[in-house]
Amino acid sequence: MLIRSAGLPRESEVTDKALWLDRRRFLALGAAGALALSGAGAGAALPAVKGPFSTDEPPTPRKDVTTYNNFYELGVDKADPAQLAPSYFGKPKPWSVAIEGECARPGTLGYEDLINPHKLEERIYRLRCVEAWSMVIPWVGVPLAEVLKRFEPNSRAKYVEFTTLHDPERLPGQRGRVIDWPYVEGLRMDEAMHPLTLLAVGLYGEELLPQNGAPIRLVVPWKYGFKSIKSIVRIRFSETPSRTAWMKAAPREYGFYANVNPAVDHPRWSQASERRIGEFLRRKTQPFNGYAEQVASLYAGMDLAVNY
């Protein structure tokens, strides 16, 4: 069963994607939509080698990872993105990403040009949401550092800014003004170049679904989940830090760093503990989400209660 010959088409290639997308659009309109769509597999398989830093904690079930999502562009309820994506987002690809700012090689690259030169790795990371829940997700992606180096950032590149697709047709949540669209996130250059930081294109061995940030998203496992921006269309090197979407929305509650920190509470709730999806009892939240050994040195001498 596992023997594959290169000449055979994959199952996803047999049925034209537009056809079954239409079918899903139809289903989504019917009452059975929600049921039929939950956890439905869509992405093509991605060949990946095992990468470093993976946790041996049991991964959160794929169904939960793909149906419990914060992606306000596709609705504010956590079940919304999985339900709305098939009717609105359409095919993730073709996709292109603009590279801008302080670098020697700016330009716009298609998904293939951006990702294909790199070897895909599987990284099983903890994800800690700022809302005090967490998951363990087997991502597929490439280290962001390897991708960024190709554009030869110059000495003025101190920060990297990421922007999500702004297209209210495909992302109907952007028709309302819940936050100031498009979603913008940012990292300090050393954070972006850290070997833990991943540019993810898949999870559970398959291409990302729209609700998880298809086709390209960021994964920064020691920071709260909102830093890991989805569906990226622009990467910009800059000398100054960006005002991120959540900093604009609620500056007192969300800072630029957003490192997971059980000692610094969100103004409205405690960050000392979290609920791992699938578990009943809360577990203690670890500093830097358990990646302190790798990243704590990046913040030596900084007051993390001020730089939250």
Added chain:
Amino acid sequence: MDKLLRQAWVKPLLFAACLIPLGLLVFRAATGGLGANPIEATNRFLGDWALRFLLIALAVTPLRQLTGWNAPARWRRMLGLFAFAYVVLHFSSYVGLDQFFDWGAIGREIVKRRYITLGMLAVLLLIPLAVTSTDAMIRRLGGRRWRALHRLVYVIAPLGVTHHWMMVKKDITEPAIHAAILAVLLGWRVAAWARLRHNGAPDNRKAAACSAPHSSSPSS
């Protein structure tokens, strides 16, 4: 219509209807319909319905005054007690499911998080109302004092709506809808009160609407 609504079977039917949200929750819990984070889903679901029942109970008097029907007055106590029941369930799911009886953490949250402080205050204030909902208690207190005490609901409902508003992360649509409904329900009373003062003497309909439920409920 009023005659129809005063039929004996209407109130038990309404009672059953009030149990539908709870039934739905149990059904979803049993069939995995609560999603990836069932504890959060349970807590939010019960909180939503606690608020809705508070608003429904507050809608009884304006409904009576608008329609002239007397039947809704017979349901007011039951609807108020259902609001209390859903509040208690919401509180229990926070204490027992969300925090799993971690009293230290719960205490810190009550002190530190203003929206939890307000929520807890609302729960506490509802207790004397629930306790004094029996006919015997109404008699013991006397109608005037009973009515004064039960005006606490005009504080409790805004506390509940504010509690919800403050815990929402960004999208305030739902709490704003609750607040708008509450504003209409309370505004109605303010207007009625102002008219009453202006006219000097209360007319009969208004006096009936403000009276304690025992005066209009069947002797049961």
